[in-house]
Amino acid sequence: xxxxxxxxxxxxIGAQFLVPIISFLISLLLSGIMLAVFGSNPFTTFAAMxxxxxxxxxxFSETLVKAIPLMLTGLGxxxxxxxxFWNIGAEGQLTMGGVATAWVALFWGNGIxxxxxxxxxxxxxCVSGALWAxxxxxxxxRLKVDETLVTLMLNYVAxxxxxxxxxxxxxxxxxxxxxxSAPFPxxxxxxxxxxxxxxxxxFAIALALILWIVLRRTRWGFEISIIGASPKAARxxxxxxxxxxxxxxxxxxxxxxxxxxxxxxxxxxxLQQGLSLGYGNTAIIIAxxxxxNPLAVPFVSLIMAGIMVGGDQVQLMxxxxxxxxxxxxxxxxxxxxxxxxxxxxxxxxxxADRKPVCVEGGA
Amino acid sequence: xxxxxxxxxxxxxxxxxxxxxxxxxxxxxKIAFVYxxxxxxxxxxxxxxxxxxxxxxxxxxxxxxxxxENVPEGPDAERVIxxxxxxxxxxxxxxxxxxxxxxxxxxxxxxxxxxEHCSGYKTADNMATYFGRIEEARYLTGIIAGxxxxxxxxxxxxxxxxxxxxxxxxxxxxxxxxVNPKAQVKVVWTNTWYDPVKEREAAVALLDSGADIIxxxxxxxxxxxxxxxxxxxxxxxxxxxxxxxxxxxxxxATWNWETYxxxxxxxxxxxxxxxxxxxxxxxxxxxxxxxxxxKVPASVQSEVEAAKKKILGGWSIFTGPIKxxxxxxxxxxxQVIPDDKQSAMDWFVEGVVGKVQ
Numbered sequence: 001x002x003x004x005x006x007x008x009x010x011x012x013i014g015a016q017f018l019v020p021i022i023s024f025l026i027s028l029l030l031s032g033i034m035l036a037v038f039g040s041n042p043f044t045t046f047a048a049m050x051x052x053x054x055x056x057x058x059x060f061s062e063t064l065v066k067a068i069p070l071m072l073t074g075l076g077x078x079x080x081x082x083x084x085f086w087n088i089g090a091e092g093q094l095t096m097g098g099v100a101t102a103w104v105a106l107f108w109g110n111g112i113x114x115x116x117x118x119x120x121x122x123x124x125x126c127v128s129g130a131l132w133a134x135x136x137x138x139x140x141x142r143l144k145v146d147e148t149l150v151t152l153m154l155n156y157v158a159x160x161x162x163x164x165x166x167x168x169x170x171x172x173x174x175x176x177x178x179x180x181s182a183p184f185p186x187x188x189x190x191x192x193x194x195x196x197x198x199x200x201x202x203f204a205i206a207l208a209l210i211l212w213i214v215l216r217r218t219r220w221g222f223e224i225s226i227i228g229a230s231p232k233a234a235r236x237x238x239x240x241x242x243x244x245x246x247x248x249x250x251x252x253x254x255x256x257x258x259x260x261x262x263x264x265x266x267x268x269x270x271l272q273q274g275l276s277l278g279y280g281n282t283a284i285i286i287a288x289x290x291x292x293n294p295l296a297v298p299f300v301s302l303i304m305a306g307i308m309v310g311g312d313q314v315q316l317m318x319x320x321x322x323x324x325x326x327x328x329x330x331x332x333x334x335x336x337x338x339x340x341x342x343x344x345x346x347x348x349x350x351x352a353d354r355k356p357v358c359v360e361g362g363a
Numbered sequence: 364x365x366x367x368x369x370x371x372x373x374x375x376x377x378x379x380x381x382x383x384x385x386x387x388x389x390x391x392x393k394i395a396f397v398y399x400x401x402x403x404x405x406x407x408x409x410x411x412x413x414x415x416x417x418x419x420x421x422x423x424x425x426x427x428x429x430x431x432e433n434v435p436e437g438p439d440a441e442r443v444i445x446x447x448x449x450x451x452x453x454x455x456x457x458x459x460x461x462x463x464x465x466x467x468x469x470x471x472x473x474x475x476x477x478x479e480h481c482s483g484y485k486t487a488d489n490m491a492t493y494f495g496r497i498e499e500a501r502y503l504t505g506i507i508a509g510x511x512x513x514x515x516x517x518x519x520x521x522x523x524x525x526x527x528x529x530x531x532x533x534x535x536x537x538x539x540x541x542v543n544p545k546a547q548v549k550v551v552w553t554n555t556w557y558d559p560v561k562e563r564e565a566a567v568a569l570l571d572s573g574a575d576i577i578x579x580x581x582x583x584x585x586x587x588x589x590x591x592x593x594x595x596x597x598x599x600x601x602x603x604x605x606x607x608x609x610x611x612x613x614x615x616a617t618w619n620w621e622t623y624x625x626x627x628x629x630x631x632x633x634x635x636x637x638x639x640x641x642x643x644x645x646x647x648x649x650x651x652x653x654x655x656x657x658k659v660p661a662s663v664q665s666e667v668e669a670a671k672k673k674i675l676g677g678w679s680i681f682t683g684p685i686k687x688x689x690x691x692x693x694x695x696x697x698q699v700i701p702d703d704k705q706s707a708m709d710w711f712v713e714g715v716v717g718k719v720q
Contacts, residue, residue, distance in 0.1 A: 058449040062442045167554060176484070177524040177709060177719065178460065179554060196441070267438045273461070274437025309442070315431045316446055322401070322433045 129257015436461025498534025505538020
């Protein structure tokens with residue numbers, strides 16, 4: 001006997017709604033058991049987590065702070081995944097976006113006055129992220145180099161490059177030697193809307209809507225879905241697969257680059273350690289949980305950010321070790337990912353000698 | 364069933380009436396600590412946590428303390444500090460240099476909360492800074508290292524090239540050279556406070572390049588362990604590392620936060636707390652020299668004891684003549700480096716091999 005995952009032909013609406021709810025209940029049950037083992041009341045802990053993430057204006061604004069980069073990188077990754085272009089380099093694209101934005105904010109301030117500096121800085125972030133994503137796209141389309149490896153390795157290059165800058169030439173001369181660039185001038189700060197939550201939220205929501213419409217209504221969106229289903233079929237239809245991959249990756253990278261640009265202009269106001277807390281990697285999970293639907297990305301990001309912020313409450317208020325918070329985050333994600341897998345795929349047991357027909361790989 | 368519900372209701376009402384009175388009678392001062400590593404690092408955070416436990420014990424139910432561990436320096440630290448402030452904490456201690464700007468930002472938004480930042484230089488009406496002259500204890504450990512080295516190369520695993528660390532290296536080196544002018548102190552930067560793997564790698568690199576004693580400015584005991592595994596001595600920092608690693612740790616320059624914390628929390632309880640910049644030394648008991656390993660000969664121990672007496676008597680370890688790395692006298696005989704120059708120190712004294720960058 002052999003287990004295979006078979007893609008379901010159609011998924012009932014009921015399953016689409018019920019499965020996430022059931023998965024969520026299972027996650028609560030699992031993490032509840034773990035909390036009980038640690039001698040902490042699961043209900044008060046969950047209440048504290050929820051209250052910490054959504055219960056107060058301050059907590060909610062911190063959840064938004066985390067949700068914004070998750071939304072933008074999540075959109076970028078989902079877009080690339082639609083093409084079956086495995087862009088796992090959102091982290092690097094985000095970092096390069098932050099670097100270019102910092103460059104403009106730090107060194108162009110004399111030439112560009114007023115809020116225009118912020119606009120140019122944000123655009124520079126988008127362009128930089130796009131170019132960074134363009135490298136694997138170019139290598140893939142021209143030289144058939146596997147994009148998974150290239151995007152992954154470029155993450156490290158980007159992060160080390162940004163470290164070189166703020167440990168080295170960009171280090172704040174007034175910072176007493178502590179790594180980090182000088183603070184940006186205030187006209188390069190992204191306005192904040194509540195607490196630390198900044199205007200990047202509007203970009204993220206608007207871009208999610210635009211992307212959703214573009215993917216459904218334009219020729220480009222149509223080409224992406226054809227290529228995603230079968231590049232061969234796309235070629236027969238006369239679609240330039242290479243050009244579409246290139247264009248899509250530039251947009252994907254620009255979205256992550258904008259995430260980095262918003263982080264430095266909206267939150268840290270300088271280039272320093274902790275620019276990304278693994279947002280670009282979490283974006284991969286978000287893209288899958290949203291089933292690559294741009295409209296779902298903001299909501300999934302918000303839930304994910306809530307879990308991250310709420311998870312800290314376990315430590316802050318309940319006095320449990322920080323690892324417990326991280327384990328709870330994992331226990332919440334795991335059943336949800338499993339749930340989405342089983343919604344899309346059906347498990348079938350087949351005899352080992354029989355060749356499966358039409359089997360697609362799992363997520 | 365009805366009776367049970369009624370009983371519960373009655374109980375709830377009585378409780379609701381009584382509880383505000385009870386709460387008012389002794390509402391504890393809520394205090395939070397933000398840590399960069401885990402208390403189990405046996406070094407920096409271990410000492411911070413020892414301070415927290417000591418004050419919790421001393422003040423009993425007058426205070427209620429909480430802590431969060433493993434908070435990275437940088438923008439995300441602001442969120443954590445903010446969460447404590449929002450949750451109604453009265454006093455928040457942020458215990459790493461990189462928390463300084465985030466603490467300033469949150470302090471601005473919560474004028475009724477007291478903030479205390481350890482090891483920085485910025486203050487506000489509701490934000491104090493506190494630290495200790497650990498270099499005084501380091502000077503004493505330097506005497507031991509200077510006497511015990513055979514290769515005349517002492518390795519120093521250092522975190523960031525900021526004044527706090529530079530001061531420590533200079534104080535240590537002055538101690539070393541006061542007894543052994545031929546010895547050199549080789550510095551390697553790790554650019555991290557807490558990273559057991561990097562700390563160990565740096566120590567190994569120093570041992571490979573000829574160092575026979577390892578000193579350090581990090582958060583864990585890893586450099587000490589690396590030295591011990593090679594059969595070499597080390598000088599500890601933060602806590603009495605000999606207790607955790609063994610007698611290959613000749614002595615440690617240690618923190619002792621209890622005295623300071625007790626005073627500032629008492630002030631807060633009495634409503635007398637005012638912003639301040641505390642910078643205590645050996646005589647204030649905020650920094651200490653640990654017990655000395657039995658591997659150190661008695662003659663060296665008494666040499667250390669004599670120097671300690673001198674410092675306790677008011678002598679500054681930064682008293683000239685002090686030369687820089689080029690051998691140029693920057694502070695003449697008898698001249699003392701003033702505090703403001705000490706807190707911005709960005710140059711090495713003669714005998715240090717390495718660059719501040």
